Amino acid sequence: MIVHELSRRRFVGATGGVAGAVVLGSLGTAGPAAAAGPAPAGVWQGARSANGWPILEEAEEFGIEGSGHTVRLADGDAAVILLHVxxxxxxxxxxxxxxxxxxxxxxxxxxxxxxxxHLSGTAIAIRPEAYPVGVKGGLYSHELVIVRDILAELDGSVAWGGDMRTPKESHFQIALKSGHPKVKGVARKIRGWNDSPGEGAGAVDAFDPKRRSKAKAFALRAV
Structure with a gap:
């Protein structure tokens, strides 16, 4: 598939709209968890999603702090981490x-x-119409700094669609299997931030030189 380098400005009109059902698909790079299997005829097969989490018939609705909006996710550590994103x-x-x-x-x-x-409630897509599958370069440089900071902060527990072989810059997913020690540790860290005013989301500076250096080093290791 040819990846097109397109400006985010081309898609700005799409951000106000809402797509119907989320379109599902396949991991462009090898993931840390065994996939459930191929998707013949465009239909995902098996009882687990590509990252190894069990597929859910229903998922709990969670509020996204500060936004007044909600999203349905797998309860527990996955929700804690993705809500932080x-x-x-x-x-x-x-x-x-x-x-x-x-x-x-x-x-x-x-x-x-x-x-x-998405079937297991372990992925979110933020404005998928603005940042669709196959399009790279939709984020401004300062926005990319923040995304890289988030990924480094979450220490490999989350993978970003912009790094997939077939990119989707709106996509963030839990990168490790359910119960993985790193998933548990990162979720525990976020819960601590949530219980401590002045820490966590909204209280960090992604442009701090030390954080930027750490994020750059993490991105190089993750390639």
């Missing part, structure tokens, strides 16, 4: 609007394997 986007990149964040879906339609993780 959504909060940081809201506070540091752009305010979220109704329908901006897509979480759990029951649709098994599949184009890219990594999007199957």
């Amino acid at each position: 959504a909060r940081r986007f809201h506070y540091e990149i752009d305010q979220l609007r109704a329908g901006d964040v897509h979480g759990h879906t029951r649709s098994r339609r599949a184009h890219e394997r990594y999007e199957s993780n």
Whole structure:
């Protein structure tokens, strides 16, 4: 598939709209968890999503702090981590609007394997119409700094669609299997921030030289 380098400005008109069901798909790079299997005829097969989490018929609805909006996710550590991503986007990149964040879906339609993780409630897509599959370069440079800071802060527990072989810059997913020690540790750290005023989302400076250096080093290791 040819990846097109397109400006975010081309898609700005799409951010106010809401797509229907989230389209599912496949992991462009090898993931840390075994995939459930191929998706013949565009339908995801098996009882687990590509990152190894169990597929859910229903998922709990969670509020995204500060936005007044909600998203459905797998309860527990996955929700804690992905809600942190959504909060940081809201506070540091752009305010979220109704329908901006897509979480759990029951649709098994599949184009890219990594999007199957919506079936398990372990992925979010923030403005997927503005940052669709196959398009790279949609983020401004200062927004990319923040995304890289988030990924480094979460220490490999989250993978970003912009780093996939077939990119989707709206996509963030839990990168490790359920119960993985790193997932548990990162979620515990976020819970601590949530209980401590002045820490966590909305209270960090992604442009601090030390944080930028750490984020750059993490990005190089993750390649």
